[in-house]
Amino acid sequence: MLVVDILTGGVRGGTAIMFAALGETLAERAGVVNLGTEGCMLVGALGGYAVAAETGNPWLGLLAGALAGAALGLVHAVAVVWRRADQFATGLTLMFLGLGLTSLFGAAYVGKAAPGFDPVPLPLLGDIPIAGEILFRHDPVTYLTFVVAPLLWFTLNRTKAGLLVRAAGERADVLHVHGHSADLVRTAAVTAGAALAGLGGAQLSTAYAHAWFEGMTAGRGFIAVALVIFAAWRPLWVMAGSYLFGAALAVAPALQARGHALNQFALDALPFVITLVFLAVLGRRTLRAAPEELRRVFAR
Numbered sequence: 001m002l003v004v005d006i007l008t009g010g011v012r013g014g015t016a017i018m019f020a021a022l023g024e025t026l027a028e029r030a031g032v033v034n035l036g037t038e039g040c041m042l043v044g045a046l047g048g049y050a051v052a053a054e055t056g057n058p059w060l061g062l063l064a065g066a067l068a069g070a071a072l073g074l075v076h077a078v079a080v081v082w083r084r085a086d087q088f089a090t091g092l093t094l095m096f097l098g099l100g101l102t103s104l105f106g107a108a109y110v111g112k113a114a115p116g117f118d119p120v121p122l123p124l125l126g127d128i129p130i131a132g133e134i135l136f137r138h139d140p141v142t143y144l145t146f147v148v149a150p151l152l153w154f155t156l157n158r159t160k161a162g163l164l165v166r167a168a169g170e171r172a173d174v175l176h177v178h179g180h181s182a183d184l185v186r187t188a189a190v191t192a193g194a195a196l197a198g199l200g201g202a203q204l205s206t207a208y209a210h211a212w213f214e215g216m217t218a219g220r221g222f223i224a225v226a227l228v229i230f231a232a233w234r235p236l237w238v239m240a241g242s243y244l245f246g247a248a249l250a251v252a253p254a255l256q257a258r259g260h261a262l263n264q265f266a267l268d269a270l271p272f273v274i275t276l277v278f279l280a281v282l283g284r285r286t287l288r289a290a291p292e293e294l295r296r297v298f299a300r
Helices: 002-029 037-055 058-082 087-105 131-135 140-158 160-170 172-177 182-208 220-230 235-257 264-287 292-299
Strands: none
Touching (some): 002 037, 002 131, 002 140, 002 182, 002 220, 002 235, 037 058, 037 087, 037 182, 037 220, 058 182, 140 160, 140 182, 140 235, 160 172, 160 292, 172 182, 182 220, 220 264, 235 264
């Protein structure tokens, strides 16, 4: 069934985008934009695949991907939070740095086999008609997003740590009055957010593609950044939006599997067209919901 295949592909293909978008949500709620999310995903994809290939353990690869993304995110945090560099210019530079590093060190892993994550149907849930196939017959990393998105929502809205993050993005002076450092909070948020982006990259290489090749993220990091604006900085909306864009990515293979002769370039462009349409229609409205410190960044 075409619709079921597209929706199933939306969950599977949207997982990497969701990790990255949730990470960017965390960073932006603290008042920092990371346009280098694409680079964080790339180093996470290579780090995850390389460590899985060398150790034979995909879970270690997943951890390595998160650490690789965090390392690149920390570079961004130091530059923009502590050295007051331009956030947009630094983010784009970070993206090119990630692309260059993965092109240099990833050549040895092109075509090299590595253990990965295969689909594991959940008992009972996987047997539910239609819904079971769409939601509960995926790899373990995809199931992880079912927990991460609600957990991030809870953390941001119901915990002291989340309050500190939101204060850093809304009124940094309040943090200073109460003895907290906004710079430290932002650094932690950006680094943790980049770790999630790296986790998304590792899922892409070890669970989705089961391979490493240069530039494999193919713009997913930029889609994730745009998705945060579309979702108005709300983790649960990010989850829904990620599945939407994942479904857009799944249209082409689903149609090709049924022998439909459609323009491949048009199908490949579909997720980016959807991104532009949503930004054009909702961008100005959602920007009014942006954290105060973030609006200052956008206004520059």
